Amino acid sequence: MFNVEHTTPAPRARALGVPFDGTPGPWNAITDVPGLEVGYVTISSDSPVTARTGVTAILPRGRERAGSPCAAGVAVLNGNGELTGRSWIEESGQLQAPIAITNSHAVGAVHRGVDAWMAEQHPTSAAAWMLPVVGETWDGYLNSINADIVQPAHAARALSDARTGPLAEGNVGGGTGMNCYGFKGGTGTASRMVQSGTQSWTVGVLLQANFGSRSELRIQGHPLGRNSAAPNPMETENWFQMDLGGDGSVIPPAATIPAAKATPGAGSVIVVVATDAPLLPDQCRALARRVPLGLARTGTTGSHFSGDIFLAFSTANESGLSSRMGSDTIVTESLEHVAWGSIDPFFAAVVEATEEAVVNALVAARDTVGRSGHTSFALPHGEISAAFGG
Secondary structure: OEEOOOOOOOOOHHHHOOOOOOOOOOOOOHHHOOOOEEEEEEEEEOOOOOEEEEEEEEEOOOHHHOOOOEEEEEEEEEEOOOEOOHHHHHHHOEEOOOEEEEEHHHHHHHHHHHHHHHHHHOHHHHHHOOOOEEEEEOOOOOOOOOOOOOOHHHHHHHHHOOEOOOOOOEOOHHHOOOEEOOEEOEEEEEEEEEEEOOEEEEEEEEEEEEEEOHHHOOEOOEOHHHHOOOOOHHHHOOHHHOOEOOOOOEOOHHHOOOOOOOOOEEEEEEEEEEEOOOOOHHHHHHHHHHHHHHHHHOOOOOOOOEEEEEEEEEOOOOOOOOOOOOOOOOOOOOOOOOOHHHOHHHHHHHHHHHHHHHHHHHHHOOOEEOHHHOEEOOOOHHHHHHHHOO
16 A cells, blocks of 8 residues: 655654754745645555555645756765766756655656656646656665565656645655664655845755664764664664565575675665755755765765765746757846855755754654564664753
8 A cells, every 4th residue: 555644743853852053944844945845655565565665756846837947956975876867957957857756676667657747747848858856765674675666656646745834754755664874764854944134045955864874873962873772683683695585585595695784874865955045056066065964963974885865956046047949049047146155054054954854754763664574673762852851
């Protein structure tokens, strides 16, 4: 079965006493950016195979303006991962298609689903060309990743059900089967307000957290990872050498993986940064490059086996950065943008929101049993509260 989830009564990091820098928006979520919508499809079932996976969809300008371009930029900390559409963003400095995040082996299906949804909902845009942005992280510890579970229809459903407002976190959408710092991980989000006089702008972050080793996790300087009493079978057991494949099938002995254990810290993180501040493409790239500073606050050192890829975009200047065929006339455009000398508060907002989004993902996650009985335990709330006197 699959479910569509948006809100949850589960506590977030701040409710457990964790202090964070900066001022969040009303929902402390990427949806605080005006017009931006997020949709989830969460797939959780035990038959015919064990499924713990899903799709997260982000529409920068909402469903009605899904083909309208945004200034955009990409940055990479470690490249063991995938983000489709990246070449066009680097070439043109713009994004003009929906964004989706899923598991590593479902990128093709989700890409097809975004294409089909755009062809149905925005045929004029689809008639030219489409380069959807689809990111991934690996959920094969809990999910039957090779069983072709995620289908194009799941991506289309996530897009159709996208909305604004508060968001569910943890075991939802593409984050359903993910692990972070040796705990159950998943989807996390946060936002920051940037103010100057009577003007204000929002910076929002949504990420799919599937990175880091248990010993690395620190929350506001507290070494909660190494001090946790929660079991850590993903890093301590020899499951990586078991005879069950990612689709639940038996692998011949000669084909088993020689390594006894998975490398601690292996995994990935996809981070999407959105803002309504007017930015140039190079400024969006500069925001994306600040994401690792927020991740580092939570302890990660960036594993060789992790795909850490970051996308930042601006929803301002809606009429700018167009790329259309059919005219022999040379067209010029003008873009308003934040002066480079004024951009530091936006850098700080990215770092702060990224840090909090990671911790929110850990706090919202729930203990999960997946394929072959593999179990991922959530970071105990009591350990967090004890560290911060909550």
